[in-house]
Amino acid sequence: MADDYVRLVEVGARDGLQNEKRTLPPQIRVQLLEMLADAGLRTLEAGAFVSSRWVPQMAGSAEVLKSLTTRTGVTWTALVPNVKGLEAAIEAGCREVAIFAAASEAFSQKNINCSIAQSLRRYQEVMVRARDAGVRVRGYVSCVMGCPFTGHVKPEAVAAVSASLFAMGCYEVSLGDTIGAGTPAATKTLINACSQVVPVSVLAGHFHDSYGMAIANIHAALEAGVRIFDSSVAGLGGCPYSPGATGNVATEDVIYLLNGLGMNHGVDLDALIEIGEFINAELGRETASRVSRALLAKRGLVETN
Ligand code: HMG
Ligand code: MG
Secondary structure, three states: OOOOEOEEEEOHHHHHHHHOOOOOOHHHHHHHHHHHHHOOOOEEEEEEOOOOOOOHHHOOHHHHHHHOOOOOOOEEEEEOOOHHHHHHHHHOOOOEEEEEEEOOHHHHHHHHOOOHHHHHHHHHHHHHHHHHHOOEEEEEEEOOOOEOOOEOOOHHHHHHHHHHHHHOOOOEEEEEEOOOOOOHHHHHHHHHHHOOOOOHHHEEEEEEOOOOOHHHHHHHHHHOOOOEEEEEHHHOOOOOOOOOOOOEOEHHHHHHHHHHHOOEOOOOHHHHHHHHHHHHHHHOOOOOOHHHHHHHHHOOOOOOO
């Protein structure tokens, strides 16, 4: 893979929609995902096989996964917190899933109702079953630059959980700045710590934009050698167990950055802006993408202030 190629993981239909007030029916989620794949995105989180008592917005994920078209080169994936979730994902046709651990004990308890060590034992069982079924597993670490409940999180704590996920067989480890509190300097420190224990080529950056730092952090991570980033069209969402966190960095903004850097990604920015308009209308919200807002204003479609 050329060093100027960046792979984006579109998480809007999962991380985004899981925290929007309006819960969308499966057919709209499918429409969104198909449009995003048409726009050139190749890895797309389509749902989560979690308890719908914990995250009601992700109910109907099986129907979403079953309805998506099979496309060469496109991976539809979903979050699973345990073997029960994995079995449901496999039944719905998933060939890839993601497990999600945290670098903060308090967040682990609030998010998945167990300690970090318990979650890693649970994920070990998921890995065994996934391997048997030939399902690829991506790993997440949350709270990599701060916890909504306990504040500072040490890079060494993130590196330790990342190493565990990689050692148990995750093909990629996504570092989640759940509360969006990171800065470029902290991002570099974090990548340096994690790349001691996991190859930088399999580290992904997952930045929420609560403090407006996500694009700066992605730039810092690019400089540190990261080439995989998670993002959400229109900057949808947040995290239901992270009070105050805003959505992921907008995919449109990441594409604009990459275009400016002359880096390859294979995604059509104009198409993304249209998709953002579609999903915002469904949700009754404004876009969180600065790039979208600026380009729509240029076309005279929205007012600037
Ligand atoms: P629990 O209450 O401890 O689970 O929840 P339990 O094993 O005691 O079971 C309780 C009930 O849940 C039972 O049902 C189980 O069958 C059911 P009942 O008998 O009471 O009717 N259950 C399930 N149902 C559906 N799917 C399942 C499942 N497992 C058990 N897989 C559990 C533990 C993990 C289930 C719960 O805490 C949960 O679902 N948590 C999900 C939280 C979540 O999705 N958070 C958002 C995603 S993480 C995130 O956004 C961060 C990320 O973006 C990166 C970043 O930004 O940092 C990835
Ligand atoms: Mg997230």
